[in-house]
Amino acid sequence: MNLRLVAAALGALIAVLGLLMSTAVPWSLHVQDGQHFAFLLVIVSCVIVGGTVFFLLRDPDAEYGLRDAFAIVTLGWLSVGLVGAVPYVVTGSLPTFTDAVFESFSGFTTTGATVLDDIEKLPHSVLFWRSLTHWLGGMGIIVLSVAILPLLGVGGMAMFKAEVPSPVVDKIKPTVAATAKTLWKVYVVFTVAEILLLYVAGMDFFDSVCHTFGTLATGGFSTKNLSIGYYQSPLIDVIVIVFMLIAGINFTLHYQALTGNWRAYLRSEECRLYLIIYGAATAFICWNIYGTGEGGFWAGLNKSAFQTASIMTTTGYGTTDWERWPWACQWLLVTLMFMGGCAGSTAGGMKCMRLVIVGKHVLRELKLLIHPRAVIPLKIDRRVVSPAIINSILAFIGLFVGVWVVSTLLLVILNIDVVTAVGATTATLSNIGPGLNKVGAADSYGWLPVPAKWILIFNMIVGRLELYTVFVLMVPDFWRK
Amino acid sequence: MNLRLVAAALGALIAVLGLLMSTAVPWSLHVQDGQHFAFLLVIVSCVIVGGTVFFLLRDPDAEYGLRDAFAIVTLGWLSVGLVGAVPYVVTGSLPTFTDAVFESFSGFTTTGATVLDDIEKLPHSVLFWRSLTHWLGGMGIIVLSVAILPLLGVGGMAMFKAEVPSPVVDKIKPTVAATAKTLWKVYVVFTVAEILLLYVAGMDFFDSVCHTFGTLATGGFSTKNLSIGYYQSPLIDVIVIVFMLIAGINFTLHYQALTGNWRAYLRSEECRLYLIIYGAATAFICWNIYGTGEGGFWAGLNKSAFQTASIMTTTGYGTTDWERWPWACQWLLVTLMFMGGCAGSTAGGMKCMRLVIVGKHVLRELKLLIHPRAVIPLKIDRRVVSPAIINSILAFIGLFVGVWVVSTLLLVILNIDVVTAVGATTATLSNIGPGLNKVGAADSYGWLPVPAKWILIFNMIVGRLELYTVFVLMVPDFWRK
Numbered sequence: 001m002n003l004r005l006v007a008a009a010l011g012a013l014i015a016v017l018g019l020l021m022s023t024a025v026p027w028s029l030h031v032q033d034g035q036h037f038a039f040l041l042v043i044v045s046c047v048i049v050g051g052t053v054f055f056l057l058r059d060p061d062a063e064y065g066l067r068d069a070f071a072i073v074t075l076g077w078l079s080v081g082l083v084g085a086v087p088y089v090v091t092g093s094l095p096t097f098t099d100a101v102f103e104s105f106s107g108f109t110t111t112g113a114t115v116l117d118d119i120e121k122l123p124h125s126v127l128f129w130r131s132l133t134h135w136l137g138g139m140g141i142i143v144l145s146v147a148i149l150p151l152l153g154v155g156g157m158a159m160f161k162a163e164v165p166s167p168v169v170d171k172i173k174p175t176v177a178a179t180a181k182t183l184w185k186v187y188v189v190f191t192v193a194e195i196l197l198l199y200v201a202g203m204d205f206f207d208s209v210c211h212t213f214g215t216l217a218t219g220g221f222s223t224k225n226l227s228i229g230y231y232q233s234p235l236i237d238v239i240v241i242v243f244m245l246i247a248g249i250n251f252t253l254h255y256q257a258l259t260g261n262w263r264a265y266l267r268s269e270e271c272r273l274y275l276i277i278y279g280a281a282t283a284f285i286c287w288n289i290y291g292t293g294e295g296g297f298w299a300g301l302n303k304s305a306f307q308t309a310s311i312m313t314t315t316g317y318g319t320t321d322w323e324r325w326p327w328a329c330q331w332l333l334v335t336l337m338f339m340g341g342c343a344g345s346t347a348g349g350m351k352c353m354r355l356v357i358v359g360k361h362v363l364r365e366l367k368l369l370i371h372p373r374a375v376i377p378l379k380i381d382r383r384v385v386s387p388a389i390i391n392s393i394l395a396f397i398g399l400f401v402g403v404w405v406v407s408t409l410l411l412v413i414l415n416i417d418v419v420t421a422v423g424a425t426t427a428t429l430s431n432i433g434p435g436l437n438k439v440g441a442a443d444s445y446g447w448l449p450v451p452a453k454w455i456l457i458f459n460m461i462v463g464r465l466e467l468y469t470v471f472v473l474m475v476p477d478f479w480r481k
Numbered sequence: 482m483n484l485r486l487v488a489a490a491l492g493a494l495i496a497v498l499g500l501l502m503s504t505a506v507p508w509s510l511h512v513q514d515g516q517h518f519a520f521l522l523v524i525v526s527c528v529i530v531g532g533t534v535f536f537l538l539r540d541p542d543a544e545y546g547l548r549d550a551f552a553i554v555t556l557g558w559l560s561v562g563l564v565g566a567v568p569y570v571v572t573g574s575l576p577t578f579t580d581a582v583f584e585s586f587s588g589f590t591t592t593g594a595t596v597l598d599d600i601e602k603l604p605h606s607v608l609f610w611r612s613l614t615h616w617l618g619g620m621g622i623i624v625l626s627v628a629i630l631p632l633l634g635v636g637g638m639a640m641f642k643a644e645v646p647s648p649v650v651d652k653i654k655p656t657v658a659a660t661a662k663t664l665w666k667v668y669v670v671f672t673v674a675e676i677l678l679l680y681v682a683g684m685d686f687f688d689s690v691c692h693t694f695g696t697l698a699t700g701g702f703s704t705k706n707l708s709i710g711y712y713q714s715p716l717i718d719v720i721v722i723v724f725m726l727i728a729g730i731n732f733t734l735h736y737q738a739l740t741g742n743w744r745a746y747l748r749s750e751e752c753r754l755y756l757i758i759y760g761a762a763t764a765f766i767c768w769n770i771y772g773t774g775e776g777g778f779w780a781g782l783n784k785s786a787f788q789t790a791s792i793m794t795t796t797g798y799g800t801t802d803w804e805r806w807p808w809a810c811q812w813l814l815v816t817l818m819f820m821g822g823c824a825g826s827t828a829g830g831m832k833c834m835r836l837v838i839v840g841k842h843v844l845r846e847l848k849l850l851i852h853p854r855a856v857i858p859l860k861i862d863r864r865v866v867s868p869a870i871i872n873s874i875l876a877f878i879g880l881f882v883g884v885w886v887v888s889t890l891l892l893v894i895l896n897i898d899v900v901t902a903v904g905a906t907t908a909t910l911s912n913i914g915p916g917l918n919k920v921g922a923a924d925s926y927g928w929l930p931v932p933a934k935w936i937l938i939f940n941m942i943v944g945r946l947e948l949y950t951v952f953v954l955m956v957p958d959f960w961r962k
Contacts, residue, residue: 067851153853328894331902335886358879365876369953370548372634387868394875395846398839405816413809421812472850 001067009072011053018046028125035125038090081105107133109464112220112316112433115446131210138217138346147179155466156393201235215243218346220316220433229319248313248341270353285329314348316433318441348431428459482548490553492534499527509606516606519571562586588614590945593701593797593914596927612691619698619827628660636947637874682716696724699827701797701914710800729794729822751834763789766810795829797914799922829912909940
């Protein structure tokens with residue numbers, strides 16, 4: 001590993017983060033919440049420290065190796081999460097270190113779990129920063145999952161190698177830069193569109209911006225204690241539903257659609273399954289909650305469509321308390337928590353694609369029992385998936401379940417009841433946000449003991465970085481020359 | 482598929498079952514419970530019908546093909562389970578068809594879930610038959626998992642191909658017969674040993690026999706409503722613990738040990754892990770329940786050792802209600818429900834071996850990220866495991882989880898609460914017996930609606946037959962010429 005290169009990259013990252021943080025200052029000045037000095041202090045420190053490290057250590061001719069890339073991704077996410085916690089502390093919004101770090105990582109990993117019981121009392125600039133961490137995290141994730149992880153071969157993401165047209169494909173730096181630019185354009189287009197639509201639908205401009213950040217990043221931080229439920233507006237619900245669903249689809253498909261190839265969505269098996277499961281789950285829930293106090297048919301359809309989208313895309317916004325719904329709805333939503341959205345989107349969870357491949361693998365093994373000597377290729381979108389990718393995906397799911405079991409056990413040992421522990425682990429590892437029972441939609445994570453918060457922070461990070469990106473740093477081999 | 486061959490085999494199976502059923506008659510005569518005529522009726526019918534089919538259709542020179550073997554295993558288990566239900570009906574012990582079939586399959590699959598609220602009111606002969614179904618199911622499972630499934634390549638069991646010395650290995654019939662004889666000797670030795678020990682420890686002879694059948698088959702049917710807890714005898718607890726643990730170990734290791742190679746246990750990675758997890762879980766639970774009303778240190782150790790063994794080996798006997806234990810103990814026990822015992826034992830669940838391989842696969846993928854071009858073999862007991870076997874095991878686990886999720890969803894749709902549904906699905910799919918909440922250790926499955934019982938019967942069968950053996954019959958390809 002080239003330590004110098006890694007340090008330079010982290011320096012640049014922090015300096016850029018400082019510059020982006022400056023977008024919170026106008027909000028502070030606009031509403032006069034008195035936090036602009038606190039923000040300026042953090043911004044200047046970030047730019048000076050990060051910039052200095054970058055300019056001292058940078059080496060424009062160096063090429064990144066595999067280990068450098070792993071280190072930059074994981075350590076980069078860690079640094080950004082830690083630095084992002086500073087505004088919460090200096091503004092006095094979250095005085096304890098653990099809570100600030102929890103909220104910051106929850107933002108950057110687009111999880112949306114909060115330690116705050118009363119969100120609305122936060123200064124506007126802090127609320128903006130909180131939502132901005134989602135949006136930036138979402139940007140990071142898109143590039144990570146479409147451009148970086150495929151090159152690193154993490155969790156079967158190699159399947160998406162070079163799906164986006166790019167001038168150079170054999171070198172990490174230019175490929176990543178080109179892909180990032182392309183996808184970020186798409187991300188910005190959707191961002192502008194949703195802000196405008198929400199504003200037109202009656203949300204004020206500040207809230208439109210913050211909720212757009214939370215939607216497109218599948219984050220879930222709101223500026224209201226009642227989340228989207230605050231607005232009681234079916235029109236706003238529908239806008240948020242549509243953009244949550246958009247955010248849960250592979251962004252390379254959006255790129256293709258925006259450049260004229262609208263059929264790309266339907267040609268992708270993963271996207272088809274995602275939409276079919278979404279439709280089926282919504283219909284099932286709508287049918288089950290009919291007559292249980294969620295209003296008439298249209299109100300019930302709205303609520304089931306919203307909640308299913310929110311959980312499938314791992315956003316975590318709410319318009320109702322689905323823990324009062326019939327058990328069958330709850331069980332279905334919990335299983336969807338594990339699945340998550342499409343690979344290459346901002347959604348978390350295991351991703352539809354991986355489950356498609358597991359399903360096909362299971363069916364193939366059935367056929368192999370009847371024809372033991374047959375060679376049966378596993379295909380996705382008419383292309384053969386290599387055994388290496390299948391192995392990688394199966395290992396990913398194994399690791400996911402392993403982390404899930406251990407994390408839940410640790411929480412339960414800390415004397416948290418089983419349902420809350422299961423909910424908290426799932427909601428953080430899948431980057432959803434609200435969990436079950438005492439960390440449900442109507443509750444915060446604030447009451448949890450400090451060790452539990454750190455376990456959940458760990459879950460958010462490993463869940464977001466597709467597990468292997470983090471765990472690879474824990475293998476002794478990684479640090480050997 | 483050679484239908485004639487399959488029918489002949491099923492005929493033979495039912496005739497033999499009839500003969501074995503006759504062992505219930507002496508008990509009936511001994512205690513004069515008045516059921517001997519009912520049993521004789523069933524026995525004679527089985528022998529006549531089964532025998533006729535066998536002698537009309539048998540073909541001594543025919544060799545079994547792959548599909549014949551699959552059909553015989555699954556249809557054989559189904560026929561035995563259905564015929565085994567008849568004594569419950571004709572003796573009036575379980576008047577409804579569904580309940581009788583549930584109890585019968587619960588016996589033959591060595592699950593141990595019961596629909597009876599008051600076991601002790603059953604006639605002695607029926608109690609004996611109930612326990613005998615466990616013992617026979619256990620015999621079936623040992624041969625199935627050590628001799629038949631490896632040849633069929635189900636769920637990675639091919640790993641154990643020809644582990645037991647056998648004169649002919651390339652033909653199914655002689656291999657199976659030779660292996661069966663060898664392993665059954667071991668099974669009978671343990672059976673005699675446990676009966677004697679329990680009798681000496683103060684249990685009456687009838688109960689010693691029934692509880693031995695329930696232990697060695699990792700079944701869990703008792704003759705007492707309070708299960709083993711009825712005896713309040715630490716000596717009996719220890720005997721049952723030891724034999725449960727024995728029953729959860731691969732019987733080929735027992736064969737090696739009984740023929741002088743005592744180190745076989747320690748040389749097997751699976752067995753080592755099984756014992757280590759058992760020890761660690763017992764210690765953890767013992768530490769956690771200390772001072773929570775389970776008595777002093779020794780009483781607590783006894784109870785944790787018993788309950789851990791009962792669940793890890795998927796037996797389901799109880800000496801206490803562990804649903805009152807601290808959450809951490811409950812969570813640990815629930816996760817152990819999924820693992821189960823060793824492959825090649827009478828225990829259910831996913832089996833330690835499969836989880837060992839998943840763990841090694843996950844670690845190997847981590848190393849491959851650092852050395853993408855390396856070839857890293859996956860070894861168990863110093864032998865390389867082929868990619869085909871790894872694929873098969875990963876697919877098995879995928880299918881297990883899939884069936885688990887769907888079964889739980891169906892139960893929840895039938896308006897059963899989530900915890901009960903999760904418990905019932907896990908307890909039947911892993912062939913444990915008692916589940917959680919309303920189907921917990923102190924409850925029966927009798928109150929469940931009829932469709933729920935059939936879902937659980939399905940779970941017991943597919944769980945016991947390593948899923949693929951049953952599912953392969955549902956592939957259209959299987960029935961094509």
